[in-house]
Each structure stands twice: as C-alpha cells, then as structure tokens.
Amino acid sequence: MAAAALTQSLDRLRKSGLTDIFGYALLAVFAVWLIGNFVQDPKEFIQVGLIGLTNGLIFGLVALGYTLVYGILQLINFAHGDVFALSGLVASTMIVSVLGLEKDASVLAILGGMLLTLVVIMALFAFVNVTIEFVAYRRLRSAPRLAALITAIGMSFIVQNVSLALYDVNFRSVPSFIPRSEAFAVAGISYSWNKLAVVAITLPVLVFLTWFVTSTKQGKAMRAVAQDTEASAMMGIDVNRTISVTFAIAGALAGAAAIVYLLQFNMRYDTGFELGLIAFTAAVLGGIGNLSGAVLGALVIGFIQAFNEGLTWYTPGSDWTRSIVFGILIAILVFRPEGLLGERTPEGA
Amino acid sequence: MIDRLRSMDLDRKRLKRLGLPLAVILVAFLYPSYVESLQGLPAIGDFVPALGSMVIMIVFTMMAVGLNIVVGYAGLLDLGYVAFYAAGAYMAAWFASQQFDQWTFHFGSVGISKDVPGIHLSIWLVILMAGIFTMLVGILIGLPTLRLRGDYLAIVTLGFGEIIPQFVRNGDNVFGFDLTHGTFGISPIDSPGFGESLNGALGLPVSYQQSFDRARLFYLTALLLLLVTVFCSVRLRDSRLGRAWIAIREDETAAAAMGVPLMRTKTWSYALGAFFGGVAGAFYASFKSGAFPADFFFNISVFLLCMVILGGMGSVWGALLGGMILGYLNVEGLATIGSKFNEAGVNFDPTKYQFGIYGFIIVVMMLFRPSGLITERRHKQELEEGTADTPHYDVTHEGSDTDRNPSDD
Numbered sequence: 009m010a011a012a013a014l015t016q017s018l019d020r021l022r023k024s025g026l027t028d029i030f031g032y033a034l035l036a037v038f039a040v041w042l043i044g045n046f047v048q049d050p051k052e053f054i055q056v057g058l059i060g061l062t063n064g065l066i067f068g069l070v071a072l073g074y075t076l077v078y079g080i081l082q083l084i085n086f087a088h089g090d091v092f093a094l095s096g097l098v099a100s101t102m103i104v105s106v107l108g109l110e111k112d113a114s115v116l117a118i119l120g121g122m123l124l125t126l127v128v129i130m131a132l133f134a135f136v137n138v139t140i141e142f143v144a145y146r147r148l149r150s151a152p153r154l155a156a157l158i159t160a161i162g163m164s165f166i167v168q169n170v171s172l173a174l175y176d177v178n179f180r181s182v183p184s185f186i187p188r189s190e191a192f193a194v195a196g197i198s199y200s201w202n203k204l205a206v207v208a209i210t211l212p213v214l215v216f217l218t219w220f221v222t223s224t225k226q227g228k229a230m231r232a233v234a235q236d237t238e239a240s241a242m243m244g245i246d247v248n249r250t251i252s253v254t255f256a257i258a259g260a261l262a263g264a265a266a267i268v269y270l271l272q273f274n275m276r277y278d279t280g281f282e283l284g285l286i287a288f289t290a291a292v293l294g295g296i297g298n299l300s301g302a303v304l305g306a307l308v309i310g311f312i313q314a315f316n317e318g319l320t321w322y323t324p325g326s327d328w329t330r331s332i333v334f335g336i337l338i339a340i341l342v343f344r345p346e347g348l349l350g351e352r353t354p355e356g357a
Numbered sequence: 358m359i360d361r362l363r364s365m366d367l368d369r370k371r372l373k374r375l376g377l378p379l380a381v382i383l384v385a386f387l388y389p390s391y392v393e394s395l396q397g398l399p400a401i402g403d404f405v406p407a408l409g410s411m412v413i414m415i416v417f418t419m420m421a422v423g424l425n426i427v428v429g430y431a432g433l434l435d436l437g438y439v440a441f442y443a444a445g446a447y448m449a450a451w452f453a454s455q456q457f458d459q460w461t462f463h464f465g466s467v468g469i470s471k472d473v474p475g476i477h478l479s480i481w482l483v484i485l486m487a488g489i490f491t492m493l494v495g496i497l498i499g500l501p502t503l504r505l506r507g508d509y510l511a512i513v514t515l516g517f518g519e520i521i522p523q524f525v526r527n528g529d530n531v532f533g534f535d536l537t538h539g540t541f542g543i544s545p546i547d548s549p550g551f552g553e554s555l556n557g558a559l560g561l562p563v564s565y566q567q568s569f570d571r572a573r574l575f576y577l578t579a580l581l582l583l584l585v586t587v588f589c590s591v592r593l594r595d596s597r598l599g600r601a602w603i604a605i606r607e608d609e610t611a612a613a614a615m616g617v618p619l620m621r622t623k624t625w626s627y628a629l630g631a632f633f634g635g636v637a638g639a640f641y642a643s644f645k646s647g648a649f650p651a652d653f654f655f656n657i658s659v660f661l662l663c664m665v666i667l668g669g670m671g672s673v674w675g676a677l678l679g680g681m682i683l684g685y686l687n688v689e690g691l692a693t694i695g696s697k698f699n700e701a702g703v704n705f706d707p708t709k710y711q712f713g714i715y716g717f718i719i720v721v722m723m724l725f726r727p728s729g730l731i732t733e734r735r736h737k738q739e740l741e742e743g744t745a746d747t748p749h750y751d752v753t754h755e756g757s758d759t760d761r762n763p764s765d766d
Contacts (some may be wrong), residue, residue, distance in 0.1 A: 084508050147724055151740070154434050155723055157508050158666060161436070161659055162719030169713025281655070285519070288512070327527045334516035341513055342501045 031343035045321045054197050056318035057311060062203045062272070064310020065210040069265035070287035071294070071302040072217065073258035079234045079297035080254045082153065086160040087140055089284015090167035091259060095133040096266030096275040097171055099125055100180040103270075111183045118185050126209070126267055130260040137259025138252050140167075146248070164281075171277035179274035186271055202271045209268050213261070214303065220257070221299060230254055234297065282330070286313070289337040295347025304348060309333060385580055389573040403693055408572035410688040415579040416641045417687070418680030419586050421664035422673060423633030426590060428662065429671035429736070430599060431626035432606030433503070434511040436658050437518025440498070441491045441631040443525055443653040445638025448487035450543035450648035452478045456535075467550035468564030480549040484639045491635025492628045499627035503620060515655065522653040537650070544647030549578065549640075566646065575644050582640060586633050590673050593629065602626050603671075607739055656712050660687065663715040666722050669729025671736040678730055683718075687711060 046053045070092055077085045102125050103109050109121045144163050148156040186205050190198040221227040232240040233250045241247050269275065269283075290309045294301025313333070317326040324332065340347065388411065395405045406414065420442060427435045450456060453466070455475035463471050465479030478486075502513040529539030537543065548566035556563045565574045593599045601622045604612035613619050642648045660683065668679025691707040691714070698705045707714065722729065728737040 082508070084512065144720055144724070151723075151727065153508060154432070154511075155727055155740075157434065157511060158662070159720050159723040161662070162716040162723065165656075165659065165712045165716025166720065169710050169716065172713070173710065285515075292512070328523070331520045331523045334520050337516050338502070338513055341505055341509055345505065345509070 028343070031339070034339065034343075041322060042315070045315065045319045045323075048319075048321045051196055053315075053319065056314050058197070058199055058203070059318060060311035060314030061307065062206050062310070063314060064307035065206055065303075066265055066269050066272075066306075067283070067287050067290050067310055068303040068306035069210060069213065069261050069268065070283060071290040071306045072214075072299060073261045073265075074284075074288050075291040075294070075296055075299060075302040076230075076254050076258050076261075078291065080230060080251060081145070081149075081156070083145065083156050083160060084288065085258070086157075086164040086284070087144075087167050088137075088258065088262060089280035089282075089287065090164050090171065091133060091137055091140070091280070092262040092266050092269075092283065093275060093277060093280030094136075094167055094171045094174075095129055095259075095263040096270050096279070097175045097180055097277070098132070099129045099263070099267050100182055100270060100275065102128065103182045109183065109185055111185050113185060122267075126264060129263040129267060133263040134256035134259040137255045137262070141252065141255040146251075164284075168277055168281065171280075175277055177276060179276045181274045182270050205271055206268045209264065213264055217257070217261070218299065226250070226253055285330075286333055289333050292337060293340050293347055295349040298347065298349050301347055301349035308348075309336070312336070382584065386577070389576060403697075404690070406685055406689045408576045410685075412572070412575045412579045412644055413641070413688045414681055414684030415576075415583050416637050416644070417661070417664070417684040418677060419579075419583050419637040420634050420661050421668070421676045421680035422583075422586050422590050423630045423637065424661050425630075425665050425668075425671070425673065425676040426593065426602075426633070427626050427630035428665050429669075429676065429733075430594060430606065431602040431623060433623060433626065434508070434662075435514045435627075435630070436511050436655075436662070437498075437514035437516070437521075438630075438634055438661050439653050439655065439657040440514075440518045440521040441495060441634030442638040442641075442657065443521055443648075443650075444491045444494045444631075445487040445635030445640075446642035446648040446652070447525060447537065447543070447638075448490050448635065449480070449483050449546050449639040449642040450537075452476050452483045452486065453480055453547040453643065454543050454545065456538060456543050465552065466547055467552045468548050468567050477547055480547060480639075480643050483643075484636055487635040487639035488632045489635075491638070492632045494635075495627040495631030496624055499624045503623045503627065515658070518655060518658050522650055525653065526650040540650055542647055542649030542651075544645075544649075546643050546646045546648065548646070549575075549643055579640065579644075582636065586636075587673055587677065589633075590676075594673065598622065598625055603735060606671075607735075659712070659719075660715055663719050666719055667730060669731045669733055669736070672729065672731045672733035675729045675731035675733065683715065686714075 070089065073088045073092075074085060077083060077088070103121065107121045107125065109118060113121075140163060144159050145156055148159055184202065186202045188200050188202050191201045191204045192199055221230060229240070229245045229250045230253065232243065232245055233247055237247055240250075266275070269279075273279075286309060287306065290306035291302045292305070293308060294303070294305030296302075313329055316323055316329055316332055389408055392405065392408060396402045396407075398405075420438065423441075424435065424438050427433050427438075453476070455473060457476050458474035460476060461472070461474045463473075463477045465482060466477035467479070469477065498514065498517050502510055505513060525537045526540055528537035529535050529541075548564045550564035550566075550568075551559075551561035553563060555561045562568050562570070562574055565571055565578075568574055594603075601612065601617045604615065604617055605619065605622060609619065664679040664683045665676050666679070667683060668675030668677065691711055695706045695708055698707075727740050
C-alpha cells in the first residue's frame with residue numbers, strides 16, 4: 009500500500025510540474041559547478057574541455073551506430089560496443105603486425121597505412137555487423153520487442169568472448185606514430201597531434217554520414233523504413249536490404265571509432281562494454297533515433313567525463329564516472345525521455 | 358456414489374500434480390546422505406556437485422526464481438538484478454559483522470563473544486531485514502522508471518545495476534564515514550545458528566560455521582529457503598496480483614481498461630522480485646562469511662536472466678531447472694569439463710568463456726525455443742500470437758495516441 013500511496017503522490021508531483029522544477033534545479037547546480045570550476049582555473053578548464061571534445065567525438069561515432077539501428081528497428085543493439093572493441097583489436101593487429109607501422113616511419117607511410125587500415129577495418133566490420141543482424145536479429149523481427157533485446161545482450165557476450173578468444177585479456181595498443189606533442193597552442197592552451205587526428209578522421213565521417221542519410225536514395229529509404237516499415241515496403245522499398253545497409257553503416261562507424269580510439273588509448277576485449285554504455289547514454293541524451301542528437305549527446309557526455317576526471321573543485325573524480333553517466337541516463341529518462349533534440353514520442357514517457 | 362467417484366478422481370489428480378514435486382523435494386533433502394556414494398561412481402562421479410557447491414547453486418536459483426517474478430510474470434526486463442543481490446549481501450554485512458565497530462550491539466548473535474564490537478543481530482532476522490530493505494530499494498528504483506516502456510526500463514535497471522556496485526566499491530568514505538569498506542569488502546560475517554538455549558532445548562545447531570556438519574546445515578537451510586521462495590512464487594502467480602501481472606504482460610492497455618492499476622501492479626512485481634534477491638544475497642553473504650564488491654557486476658544480472666530464459670520465462674519450474682543447470686555449470690561443471698579436456702590433452706578452458714557460453718545459450722534459446730525448456734502455456738501462446746507490447750493510447754498523457762502497429766491487434 010505504501011507503494012501505491014507513493015505512486016499517487018509521485019503522479020501528483022508530476023502534474024504539478026514539481027518534477028520539472030527539480031530537473032531545472034539539478035541543471036542549475038550543474039551550471040554553478042561548471043562556472044565555479046571555470047573561475048578556479050580558466051586555462052585548465054579549457055584544456056580539460058578540449059580532452060572532453062576529443063573523447064566526445066569518439067563517443068559520437070559509436071553513439072551514431074546505436075541511434076541508427078534504434079531508429080530503424082527500435083532495438084538497442086547491445087553488441088555494438090563489443091563490435092567496436094573487436095574491430096579495434098583487429099585494427100591493432102593490422103597496424104602492428106600486418107603493416108608493421110613504426111613510430112619513426114615516414115609521414116607518407118603513416119598516412120597511407122592509416123587510410124588503408126581505416127578502409128579495410130570499416131569494410132570488414134560493416135560485413136560483421138550485417139552478419140550479426142542476419143543471424144541473430146532478422147528472425148526475431150516480428151517477435152515481441154524484448155525477445156530481440158535479450159538476443160542482443162546474448163550477442164554482446166558472444167562477440168566479447170570472440171575478442172577474448174582471439175586476443176586474451178591483455179591490453180593492445182599501437183605505437184604512438186602520431187606524436188602526442190603539441191600541434192598548436194593558443195594562450196598557453198595546447199592541442200596535441202593525436203587529438204587533432206581524431207578530429208581529422210571524425211569530422212569527414214560525420215559529414216559523409218549526414219550527406220548519405222539526407223541526400224541519397226538509400227538514405228531516404230532508411231528514413232522511410234524508420235518511420236513506417238510497412239508503408240515503405242508498400243512503396244517498393246526493400247526493407248531487408250535497407251536494414252542491412254543500416255547495420256553496415258553502424259559497423260563501419262564502430263570500426264572508424266575504434267581506430268580513432270586506438271590513437272589515444274589501449275584496448276582489450278571488454279573495453280567495448282563500458283564505452284558502449286557511455287555511447288548509448290549519449291544517444292539517449294541526444295534523443296535516440298536522432299543523428300545530430302547522438303553527436304550532441306556524445307559531446308556533452310565527453311565534456312562531463314573530462315571535467316569530472318580532470319577538474320578539482322568539488323569533483324567526484326574518476327571513481328564515480330560510471331555512476332555519473334548512468335545518473336545522467338536515468339535523469340534524462342525520468343525528466344526528459346525524448347532527449348535533448350528528440351521529439352516527444354510516446355516511447356519514453 | 359458419483360460424488361465419491363468424482364472426489365477420488367480429484368484426489369488422483371492432486372496426487373499426480375503433487376507427486377513429482379514431492380518426489381523431487383524428497384530426493385533433494387536426502388542429497389547429503391547419498392552425495393558421497395554418488396561421487397564414488399566411476400564415470401559420472403566427477404560431475405556430481407559437492408554440498409558446498411549445491412548451496413551456491415541453490416542461492417543463484419533462488420535469485421532466478423525471484424527474477425522470474427519480474428521478467429517472467431510481469432514481462433518487465435530487469436537487467437540490474439545484481440543490485441538487489443548486492444543490497445541483500447551488504448545488509449548482512451552491516452548488521453552481522455564488526456563493520457561498525459564504534460557501536461557494540463548484540464541481539465541473538467551466535468558463536469561470538471558478547472563483547473565483540475559491531476552490530477550483531479541474529480542472521481535469521483538479518484535475512485528478513487535484507488529482504489524488506491531490498492524490497493524498498495526495488496520500489497525506489499521502480500517508482501521513477503516503471504512508467505518507461507520495455508527497452509528503456511531495461512536500460513535504466515542496467516544503470517542502477519552498475520551504480521549500486523560502484524557505490525559499494527567507493528563507499529569507504531561517504532563524507533568521512535566508512536560505510537562499505539571499499540574494494541576490500543566486509544568480512545567476516547556472522548554465521549547462522551540457533552544459539553546455546555535452542556541447542557539445549559531442541560538440539561538445533563549452535564552455529565553453522567563452527568559445526569562439523571557445516572556444509573550439510575547450509576545445504577538444508579538453503580533448500581528450505583528455496584522451497585519457501587518457490588511456494589511464494591507459485592502462490593503469487595495464482596493470486597489476484599499474479600493474474601494482473603500476466604494481464605499487463607499480455608496487453609497493458611487492455612489490462613488498464615479492465616481496471617488493473619498499472620503502476621501499483623508493476624511496482625509490486627519489482628518489490629517482490631527484489632525481496633527474494635535480498636534474502637538470497639544475505640544468506641549467501643553469511644555462507645561465504647563476507648560481502649565483496651567484486652562479486653557484483655553486470656554479468657551476474659545476465660547470468661540470472663539466462664537461467665530464466667533457458668528454463669522458460671514465466672515458469673517457476675523452468676526457473677528452477679534453468680537455475681540449477683546454469684548454477685551447476687558456473688560453480689563446478691565448466692571447471693570439471695575443463696579438467697576433462699585437459700586430461701584428454703586438449704588445451705581449452707571453458708570457465709574462461711563462461712559468459713560467452715551463456716550468451717550463446719541466450720541467443721540459441723531466443724531463436725529456436727523462445728519459450729524455454731519448460732514451457733509456460735500462456736507465454737507460449739503470446740510468443741506465437743504476439744503480444745500488444747505497445748499500448749494503444751498513451752495513458753500518461755491524456756488524449757494522445759502511441760505508435761502502436763495496427764497489425765498487433
């Protein structure tokens with residue numbers, strides 16, 4: 009009975025708009041915290057913010073994979089994070105063992121090698137992701153939605169264990185052939201080459217994706233299937249092929265993200281789990297199914313993570329990053345289920 | 358005459374219905390007396406689990422039966438059940454150990470001297486308290502989130518399942534107060550037992566951990582707890598509340614139209630499912646004599662979910678079977694198989710890939726036999742005919758439609 013009473017009072021709260029007030033209060037606290045930190049040490053604040061921007065872009069690439077698939081199938085593709093990790097590990101093998109890129113290789117060799125790796129990995133993991141859809145999700149398209157979701161969780165564990173079987177538990181990395189030295193510095197705030205490389209790879213991918221979804225016939229088909237599968241099938245769109253294309257793009261994005269990630273961090277078989285959850289949170293934060301929302305959400309999460317781990321004024325620190333990310337996820341779903349840029353749909357509320 | 362015949366017929370039916378469970382219970386209770394002779398058998402002897410392993414299997418099965426209430430009955434996917442397990446374990450760690458040594462309080466504690474600092478309540482009381490506390494945690498998690506639809510709910514529960522263990526890990530300095538002792542965990546935790554006076558009067562054991570018969574005592578107690586869980590679970594399923602859960606699972610809108618209060622009913626499923634998680638967690642902590650944050654991670658939630666899916670969602674017997682099978686694989690089976698592989702000269706360690714194996718089981722079951730090993734009739738029907746899992750109308754916002762697919766109707 010206590011539960012019922014609480015429920016009712018919560019309902020009343022909701023109607024009175026008190027939850028909104030609470031939400032704004034949370035936002036205000038957050039703003040005060042940001043401003044406080046800025047005042048403490050503006051230079052450090054911007055420096056840390058740049059780290060956040062770079063990480064946010066990486067999260068964005070992964071988040072786009074979640075949001076594309078969710079938009080078209082209403083499926084949280086849990087395996088996406090693990091596909092990301094596996095593609096990173098394979099990329100490290102390709103860079104280190106197959107191409108043998110060294111730290112002191114010529115600029116041309118590095119650029120060519122990176123480009124080749126990017127193309128091969130993106131193509132390979134586009135194929136892997138399409139296969140996963142074909143094997144695991146296609147049969148369940150008309151099943152209850154939770155069936156597909158549960159399958160995706162199972163698939164996530166399978167992909168993670170494939171990584172484990174191939175690469176064991178050790179961390180993999182690539183030699184730092186893109187120097188971590190300063191690329192440019194403005195007023196004492198520096199930005200390193202390897203971070204610049206992240207931007208240089210990510211931005212063209214984002215531009216290309218936007219062009220693809222908004223301006224090509226296939227992109228139009230994707231949007232149509234996302235809106236109404238049956239109607240688009242009646243209009244002569246090959247739904248299966250469109251869904252396969254979506255999964256291919258998501259897989260390619262995961263591959264690109266993994267290579268970019270490798271430029272800065274180590275990876276191992278379970279890196280994808282945590283990063284996948286962060287990216288998914290970013291997608292929800294921006295409004296799931298919304299492409300620019302995913303990137304925006306990812307940038308916000310990237311900033312928050314960097315500020316939390318890099319700043320000092322009333323900061324919980326890296327021990328709490330995961331809790332903070334999930335706290336944001338829960339707060340978003342409770343206060344604004346449609347996300348920052350999403351339209352209000354019945355999905356969440 | 359006809360009446361008598363009919364009643365005989367009924368008796369026979371009842372006997373048939375109860376016969377198998379009673380036989381299983383009997384076999385289970387006698388397990389300690391024949392386990393050693395079973396282990397002595399030539400080919401299969403190595404695969405027979407020891408009593409200590411059985412306790413762990415039963416604890417996980419209890420959690421699977423509890424999770425089945427949420428996932429199976431009410432159709433709410435909970436990916437954070439490990440949070441309830443953790444909450445239960447830490448209740449035992451707080452109220453039956455030396456963690457809070459700034460106070461000394463004893464109530465029904467057994468096997469330790471009365472001047473040992475810390476809060477020491479009787480484990481039986483602590484287990485009950487853990488259940489109730491976890492129930493409250495379940496309600497707290499449920500209230501803001503249960504109005505979200507299926508997959509969103511799954512993600513939010515996953516979030517709580519990650520936040521609570523992280524809180525436990527970092528909780529050694531909550532504003533200067535050592536609440537959870539951080540990554541070291543809390544140990545030792547007091548043993549269950551009945552104390553000197555009950556031992557004198559009824560011959561009940563004083564303290565399990567100090568007994569020579571430790572494994573058998575824990576085994577029988579775990580079995581009793583499991584029986585209670587199963588009994589409650591079956592009775593709940595057939596109760597008014599249980600029928601409301603199944604109605605919601607099949608079609609939320611129709612259920613609401615029939616006067617089922619959605620939020621209250623869902624919250625109850627959360628609370629009651631959580632209750633058993635808390636009880637199992639507290640008992641397990643007392644069995645291991647410790648609560649460690651490393652035990653509580655996302656994979657455990659998926660492991661429990663896998664038990665429910667393998668057994669058959671919504672079926673109590675399925676959760677039991679799935680729990681025992683996977684529990685066995687987890688505790689002993691995979692290691693035994695691995696050592697067999699090793700003896701045969703194959704270098705393959707299945708315990709390393711255990712979660713991959715569980716993931717594989719989940720995918721295969723969902724693709725080829727989604728109703729599980731022991732099929733629940735209603736659930737099978739839903740899988741074949743489909744459920745209306747998107748409501749027609751958005752009940753939280755008056756007058757708005759949802760994007761429900763007309764082909765669902």
